């Protein structure tokens with residue numbers, strides 16, 4: 001793998017398809033291909049992963065920005081998720097209005113007043129995005145865990161794509177696309193005032209370096225309402241190209257329907273969700289715990 005210093009010079013100054021880039025590109029594509037078939041890392045005690053389990057998760061996150069894991073027993077693992085995260089040096093971002101005191105959000109269909117009308121708490125599909133794309137620059141989400149406590153009866157699968165692969169597709173098509181999406185004003189999410197809380201406009205790049213490590217992070221949503229892309233032809237073309245790449249979907253996309261006790265640890269890669277339990281009369285039983293972090297998985 002190429003070293004971070006080289007990488008930082010490449011990405012954040014002037015990305016070009018030189019020898020360094022070609023090596024990095026090959027490494028990322030090889031890892032993304034492997035990640036599609038490598039399966040789950042089994043973790044016997046989620047609160048206290050063994051050295052071997054930990055190093056395998058970190059290795060996968062370093063190579064492909066995500067690692068799938070599963071816990072063999074079928075109990076509810078919410079109480080273990082904090083310790084699990086701490087094993088990877090992760091700092092929980094607790095500000096989310098639906099996070100409990102433990103910083104964990106239970107994504108489930110809900111008619112609670114604070115959650116009504118929000119797609120994550122419905123049975124509806126969610127388009128491609130990275131988490132926290134509307135956050136302020138000092139509140140970015142660099143990693144997250146999604147842990148399935150209870151699958152839907154029908155549907156509710158996810159797709160994941162390492163965001164470095166999206167970067168590569170854009171570079172392959174036109175390096176100017178990447179430059180347009182690295183612009184500090186590439187994507188604006190207008191302010192939001194709902195339920196008595198105010199969130200200011202979020203303005204920033206799509207691709208940017210993680211503040212602590214310089215590794216590539218991505219801020220993106222495929223939504224088309226309440227979003228303003230920088231008003232320039234290259235940005236518009238780049239966004240259209242990215243959207244069509246994700247919709248195809250890209251051959252490196254991991255498509256998965258998690259069972260109970262299965263989850264993903266990732267450096268906030270691109271992901272989506274299909275709708276689920278559309279025919280259910282009652283609330284869907286699906287429960288997914290989401291924990292978000294301000295830093296990347298340690299060592300990845």
Ligand SMILES: [Fe+2]
Nearest residue numbers: 129130131271
């Ligand atoms: Fe998400």
